Amino acid sequence: MIELRGVSKSYGRKTAVHDLSFTVRPGLVTGFLGPNGSGKSTTMRLILDLDAPDGGEVTVNGKRYRDHRAPLHQVGALLEASSIHTGRSAYDHLLAMAQTHGLGRERVEAMIDLVGLREVARKRAGTFSLGMRQRLGIASALLADPRVVMLDEPINGLDPEGILWVRNLLKGLAAEGKTVFVSSHLMSEMALTADHLIVIGKGELIADVGVREMIGRSSQSSVRVRSPDAARLAEVIAAPDVKVRNLGTDLIDVQGLDAEEIGLAAHVSGIVLYELSPRQASLEDAFMELTGEAIEYRAGEGSASTTALAKAA
Amino acid sequence: MERVGIPLGVEPVTQRRVVRSEWTKLISLRSTRWALAATLVLAVGIGVLACIVFETRWAHLSVTDRTDFHPLSVSLAGINFAQLSIGVLGVLAITGEYSTGMIRSTFGAVPRRLPMLWAKVLVFGSTAFAISLPATFIVFFVGQAILSGEHINIGLGHSGVFRALIGVPLFLTAMGLFGLAVGAIVRSTAGGIAALAGIVFVLPPIVGLLPSSVADSVDPYLPSNSGGAIWTITPDPGTLAPWAGFAVFCAYVAVTLAIAAVLLVRRDA
Incomplete structure (x- = not known):
C-alpha cells in the first residue's frame, strides 16, 4: 500500500508535483501514466524518500519509507535512470544490496536465476545492454521479497520475450497480494498488464480509475x-x-x-x-484525451501524429 | 510464473550489516584495487628510488646537499604522491556512487543514509591504514638498507623515527577520509578531486605569496602542513609539533565529515 496525501515538490522554481493524493492498493497491478515531465519519476523518488516533499505526506505500508527497519522488504524499486555502479558485477551489486538486509549468496544466486542473468553475472554491469540492466534492476528490486514492487519503465529495452516475462511477473506478484506500481509510456502494454491506472499531468492527478472504466469513459468510443x-x-x-x-x-x-x-x-x-x-477507443486514445492539455513538451504541431505523441509520452 | 517469495531471512538494517555491504562494494571494484596498488607502488617505489639516487651519488654531493639530506625523509619521498592517490580514492569512494546512480540503490537500502557514511569511513579508513602501514615500514627498511651502503642510514630506535613511521599511515588514512568527506559534500568526481587537490597542493603556494608575517602564522595550520607534521623528523620553527599538527588535521577531517553528514541527510539524493 502506497499513500500520498497532498504531496507537493518543487525543484527551484519548477513545480514537479502539486498537491498529489492517491492510494496504490495491494493485490492489483497499478499503472502509472503521464506524459514526459509530468512528475512520475519525482513521485517515485518521493515514495522512496530519495527526495523530501515540500508539503504533504508519503507513506508506504503505513510508515515513511525511512522509518521501516528493513526498507527493501517494504519496497523493491527499479528507477528509470540506472542505479547501478558500472564498474561492479551484477553478482557483487546484488550481494552488496543483500548484505544490508542480512541476506546472503543463496538469495543473490536465486535472483540471478530468476531474471536470467546467470551467464553474465560476473561481468561488469557497465558492459550490459539496456535489457540486461533492466533485468538486474528487477533482480535488485525483488531481492528482499518486497511487499510493494515499484518499477519505473521496466520494459524499456526488453525484447518481446522479456516484455512477456515482465507482464507475467507483475501479474504474479499482484496475485500473491503484493502492491505493484509500475510506470510505462506504452499504453498498449498497460492495457494488457494493469488493473488500475493513476494518470498525472503537470504534477497533478488527472485520473484514478480502472483500466476498463478509463477506456469506456473515453469520448472516442x-x-x-x-x-x-x-x-x-x-x-x-x-x-x-x-x-x-x-x-x-x-x-x-x-x-x-x-x-x-x-x-x-x-x-x-x-x-x-x-x-x-x-x-472501442484504445487506452492510448483515452490517455491522449485525458492528458492532451497536460502535455508540457508538445511535439511540433501538425507534424506529429497522435501515436507519435503518445509514444513520446 | 516463477515464485519470487521464497522463504528467506530478511533482517533489519544495522550498522554492522551496512559495513559488510560497504566492504563488498569497496573490494568489488577493479578501479579501487588498482588505485590501492598504485598507492602502494608510489609510496614504496619513489622512496626506494630516492634512496638509490642518494646512495650512488653521495660521494659527489655538495656540502649543502649533504646537510639537507635526511635518511628518513628521503625514504619517505613517495608519501607526498601517496597522499594524493589515497585522497582521490577517498573522493571516488563516494562520488562514484553519484556519477553512476548507484547512490539511489544505496539510499534505497539504507534510507537513513548516515549508516552508509559511517560504514564508508570505517571500511575505507581501515583499508587505507592496512595498506599504508606495511608500505611505510617496507620502504623505510628497504631504503635504509640501501643507504647503509654509504653508512648514511638511520635506525628505528633513533628519536622520532618510530613516531614518524606510525604517523605516515595515520596521516594517509586521515587524508583518505578527508577526500571521502570532500567527495560527499561536492558529489561529483571532477569537483571532488579538484577541491581536494586545491586544498592540499594549491593552497600552500597561495599562502606563500602573502606577506611573510601573515604566511608564517597561517602556513602551519593548512591541512596538508598540519597533517604532515606527524612525519616530519626535523621540525622547523614554522611547523606545529607532530601530534599537535596531526590533531589539527584530524579536526579538519572531523569538521568536513560533520558537514558532509548534515548535507547527506538534508539534501535530495
Whole structure:
C-alpha cells in the first residue's frame, strides 16, 4: 500500500508535483501514466524518500519509507535512470544490496536465476545492454521479497520475450497480494498488464480509475455507420449529447449512442444499414484525451501524429 | 510464473550489516584495487628510488646537499604522491556512487543514509591504514638498507623515527577520509578531486605569496602542513609539533565529515 496525501515538490522554481493524493492498493497491478515531465519519476523518488516533499505526506505500508527497519522488504524499486555502479558485477551489486538486509549468496544466486542473468553475472554491469540492466534492476528490486514492487519503465529495452516475462511477473506478484506500481509510456502494454491506472499531468492527478472504466469513459468510443440514407439517419438520431461526424457520402461516425440504439432507430425509420460497427477507443486514445492539455513538451504541431505523441509520452 | 517469495531471512538494517555491504562494494571494484596498488607502488617505489639516487651519488654531493639530506625523509619521498592517490580514492569512494546512480540503490537500502557514511569511513579508513602501514615500514627498511651502503642510514630506535613511521599511515588514512568527506559534500568526481587537490597542493603556494608575517602564522595550520607534521623528523620553527599538527588535521577531517553528514541527510539524493 502506497499513500500520498497532498504531496507537493518543487525543484527551484519548477513545480514537479502539486498537491498529489492517491492510494496504490495491494493485490492489483497499478499503472502509472503521464506524459514526459509530468512528475512520475519525482513521485517515485518521493515514495522512496530519495527526495523530501515540500508539503504533504508519503507513506508506504503505513510508515515513511525511512522509518521501516528493513526498507527493501517494504519496497523493491527499479528507477528509470540506472542505479547501478558500472564498474561492479551484477553478482557483487546484488550481494552488496543483500548484505544490508542480512541476506546472503543463496538469495543473490536465486535472483540471478530468476531474471536470467546467470551467464553474465560476473561481468561488469557497465558492459550490459539496456535489457540486461533492466533485468538486474528487477533482480535488485525483488531481492528482499518486497511487499510493494515499484518499477519505473521496466520494459524499456526488453525484447518481446522479456516484455512477456515482465507482464507475467507483475501479474504474479499482484496475485500473491503484493502492491505493484509500475510506470510505462506504452499504453498498449498497460492495457494488457494493469488493473488500475493513476494518470498525472503537470504534477497533478488527472485520473484514478480502472483500466476498463478509463477506456469506456473515453469520448472516442463511437459507432461507425454505413447507409445509403446516412444523412436522414443523422437527422433521426440527432440529440444534444449525440455527436455525428460525416466521413463520406454514405458513412457517419456516431458518438453518444451504442450500436443497438442506432440499429433500432434505423429500423423504426425504415433506413437500410450496410455497416454498423462499434469502435472501442484504445487506452492510448483515452490517455491522449485525458492528458492532451497536460502535455508540457508538445511535439511540433501538425507534424506529429497522435501515436507519435503518445509514444513520446 | 516463477515464485519470487521464497522463504528467506530478511533482517533489519544495522550498522554492522551496512559495513559488510560497504566492504563488498569497496573490494568489488577493479578501479579501487588498482588505485590501492598504485598507492602502494608510489609510496614504496619513489622512496626506494630516492634512496638509490642518494646512495650512488653521495660521494659527489655538495656540502649543502649533504646537510639537507635526511635518511628518513628521503625514504619517505613517495608519501607526498601517496597522499594524493589515497585522497582521490577517498573522493571516488563516494562520488562514484553519484556519477553512476548507484547512490539511489544505496539510499534505497539504507534510507537513513548516515549508516552508509559511517560504514564508508570505517571500511575505507581501515583499508587505507592496512595498506599504508606495511608500505611505510617496507620502504623505510628497504631504503635504509640501501643507504647503509654509504653508512648514511638511520635506525628505528633513533628519536622520532618510530613516531614518524606510525604517523605516515595515520596521516594517509586521515587524508583518505578527508577526500571521502570532500567527495560527499561536492558529489561529483571532477569537483571532488579538484577541491581536494586545491586544498592540499594549491593552497600552500597561495599562502606563500602573502606577506611573510601573515604566511608564517597561517602556513602551519593548512591541512596538508598540519597533517604532515606527524612525519616530519626535523621540525622547523614554522611547523606545529607532530601530534599537535596531526590533531589539527584530524579536526579538519572531523569538521568536513560533520558537514558532509548534515548535507547527506538534508539534501535530495
